Amino acid sequence: MRHTFPMPQRASVPLHPTSPVSAPIAAPVLAIESSCDDTGCAILDADGRILGESLLSQESHAPLGGVVPEIAARAHLEALPALVDLTLERAGLQLDDIAVFAATTGPGLIGGVIVGSTYAKGLAMALNRPFMAINHIEAHVLTPRLPEPAHSPTKTGTPPSPAFPYLALLMSGGHCQCVAVEGVGRYRQLGATIDDAAGEAFDKVAKMLGLGWPGGPAVEKLAREGDPHAYDLPRPLKGRAGCDFSFSGLKTAVARQIAPYGMAPLPRQVAADLAASFQQAVADVMVDRAANALALFPEATTLVVAGGVAANTVLRTRLQDLAQAHGIGFQAPALRLCTDNAVMIGWAALEHLRQGGPAPDDLDLPPRPRWPLSECLPAPERAAEVEQQALAGGRP
Ligand code: KG4
Ligand code: ZN
Secondary structure (H helix, E strand, C coil), X not given: CCCCCCCCCCCCCCCCCCCCCCCCXXXXXXXXECCCCEEEEEEECCCCCEEEEEEEECCCCHHHCCCCHHHHHHHHHHHHHHHHHHHHHHHCCCHHHCCEEEEEEECCCHHHHHHHHHHXXXXXXXXXXXXXXXXXXXXXXXXXXXXXXXXXXXXXXXXXXXXXXXXXXXXXXXXXXXEEEEECCEEEEXXXXXXXXXXHHHHHHHHHCCCCCCHHHHHHHHHCCCCCCCCCCCCCCCCCCCCCECCHHHHHHHHHHHHHHCCCCCCHHHHHHHHHHHHHHHHHHHHHHHHHHHHHCXXXXXXXXXXXXXXXXXXXXXXHHHHHHCCCEEECCCHHHHCCCCHHHHHHHHHHHHCCCCCCCCCCCCCCCCCCHHHCCCHHHHHHHHHHHHHCCCCC
């Protein structure tokens, strides 16, 4: 089935009110994710209920041991039309029923971001609907607030939980940072990795151990058979001030343990012990860094974990214990929503719609391979910024 475009209609909501919207917001929202190797499409109603969802994880990268950006971009392009159709079918909706289109517009692999955001912009323009440019990291950080039936029954009008302010520990394949989340569009980075991201370290160690790709789930699985105290691996930056991260030394320490085996396959028990010891070292570092971040942000009432690595059960449990010891709440997205998906993009769009989004320049925003969280302002503030820049005679 291919899309057919009905006559343009006006969206029924004001696009740039100056204060958070209390009136019903425009929905359903159709969201697209394509920033790495997962092509996702999801449709959410105004309360965040998932009406339809599709996700295609590209398998063509696995034999290559990592994501090849060019292959990923082409695969997104091939998959998107059918994926959007399938998601509409699952939601029992037509394209014309969609009130708002949203897509990851950065950060991420530029080819994929261009494909997904341009596709969503095209649909929005053809149907005369608003388009919302969503920051992928922001979506990870806000997703624990998505009312999932699993952990918080959806009731119309129930405020999303956890409430602000909270501390988000974002650990994904490309990012690792502690973020003070004071509201939608109000983020302060307290610390970040100075070399590898946590997921990247899991992936590289998995490769050294001869496991599949992506490595995180494979390392976690093998670690269940191993002894976490078998190898005395370093805990980089543990005990140091601040909440930055470093994983490259830990990765090198694992490589040093493997080196004596040369080209021979690692005995299974050695690989399992190394996987368990590595995971334990990452967990110790995460707990130490998160504890320091909580000290830097005492206003936090909840510790939130997000990003692909947050799917790791050992890390989740250790961080949950930390939150409990600090007498604050703990929240993590459902496992399937930790790794990349389009539901989180739709949810971030809804959060911004409640703040008066989309921002006036969302449609004009070029795909951004880098997009710091500090530049994800709520729509009214972004509107003021755009106006000021226009008065000054420059482009935002
Ligand atoms: O958030 P995500 O899907 O993509 C990025 O935005 O980067 O994160 C992917 C990363 C990969 O590095 C993957 O190995 C890691 O998350 N990951 C895990 C687990 N599941 C996924 N790491 C450790 N344990 C897991 N169970
Ligand atoms: Zn991600």
